[in-house]
Amino acid sequence: xxMPNPWLLLGVFLFPMFLCTAxxxxxxxxxxxxxxxxDGAPLPxxxxxxxxxxxxxxxxxxxxxxxxxxxTTFRTDDGALAGDYRxxxxxxxxxxxxxxxxxxxxxxxxxxxxxxxxxxxxxxKSKKSRQVxxxxxDIKKTPLKEVVPTNGKIELALRSSMR
Numbered sequence: 001x002x003m004p005n006p007w008l009l010l011g012v013f014l015f016p017m018f019l020c021t022a023x024x025x026x027x028x029x030x031x032x033x034x035x036x037x038x039d040g041a042p043l044p045x046x047x048x049x050x051x052x053x054x055x056x057x058x059x060x061x062x063x064x065x066x067x068x069x070x071x072t073t074f075r076t077d078d079g080a081l082a083g084d085y086r087x088x089x090x091x092x093x094x095x096x097x098x099x100x101x102x103x104x105x106x107x108x109x110x111x112x113x114x115x116x117x118x119x120x121x122x123x124x125k126s127k128k129s130r131q132v133x134x135x136x137x138d139i140k141k142t143p144l145k146e147v148v149p150t151n152g153k154i155e156l157a158l159r160s161s162m163r
Contacts, residue, residue: 029079032059032071032146034154036089038132042067043158045092046132050085050146051139057081080148087144089158091132133160 032050036043048069049060059080061069070077135141136158144156 027074027081029073029081030149031079032148032150032154034069034156035067036063036069036156036158037067038158039160043089043091043132047090047092048156049088049090050080050148051088052081053084053086056083082148085146085148086139086142087146087156088139088142089132089136089144089156131160132158
């Protein structure tokens with residue numbers, strides 16, 4: 001009786017694992033991107049969270065300096081699962097941008113001593129006065145609702161006064 005080919009045996013054991021892995025990871029996600037504004041101006045540094053209505057999985061993204069965001073569910077910017085969502089927006093003034101170079105780190109440390117640093121500090125103070133109304137961060141009260149997949153980019157136009 002001849003010995004079975006070792007590659008065949010390896011294939012017999014690995015093939016079911018491959019199928020399970022492919023099935024577990026293969027999820028249909030839709031790219032979701034958009035812009036968040038507050039009173040018509042871009043809202044940087046806000047976390048946008050899509051919370052599923054019923055079953056599903058939440059997706060979130062953070063706005064850049066132009067208010068632009070992309071949603072993440074499993075991997076960075078991979079999108080969101082199809083379904084209905086309630087959307088919440090939270091502004092966290094304590095979040096600092098990551099510094100990638102030594103120059104950026106140094107500028108952050110001594111930045112308040114330069115004219116540009118003083119200007120930036122004044123801008124940050126005015127940014128703190130721009131508060132996102134609590135209604136947008138409350139999952140039960142938020143008026144923001146979206147359906148995924150979307151038709152194009154989403155625009156979340158927040159207002160500081162809800163009349």
